[in-house]
Amino acid sequence: MGVDEPTVRFGDVSGSTFAVGSHARAETHHHAHPREQAEDQELLEAIRRLRAELAGRPESPAIAGINEAVDEAEEEITRTGRAGDDRRARLRDSLRSAEGVTTWISAAATVAAMLGIGGA
Template sequence: MGDVSHSTFAIGSHAHAESHHHAAPQDAADAELLDAVRELRSDLTRVRGTDRIRELDAALADTEEEITRTGSAAPSRRQRLRDLLTDAESVLTLLASAGALAGLLGT
């Protein structure tokens, strides 16, 4: 058949093909941001959930999805994370991962 990487195909009368391709982060900065987003999301599971924390987690999930889908996070999404990190600062000072992400976002 040859090379079928990044391809989707189905054979047979009842075959169904479904494709899920993910973009790699576009550069080292986006890869680092993706790692920091994932680490903070993991750490948030250890924090008592408040509305701010849930909102931050949702924004982190959206950012993670955007980076894995497109390879980068839009400036508007980065600004939204900056704002949410600032709003949730009192809780997040306990988490080193929050500091790492804030540093990558320039806060």
């Protein structure tokens, strides 16, 4: 290595994309399993049906909690192609805390069933 050449050192790097050099190009590709992609797309469709059914309903703390969890899950699936475990848990918890909602809103029952909530 010549005296005028820069030194590049990488420490512990995980889940990152970077490029070094004047003609370097960084690309990141995340691939989900096709079954997971299909499940997340089905969940996204069910979430959108739930949102439509909640529209116009009287606001309550339970409905507000579901709306917030639905917004977050929809945004994550749209942005990344999947709903992470934390996002699914939050959505699951919001539906569990509003148990009565899943009995009178069919889309809520569908989303609850997709998330493994029994009795919905």
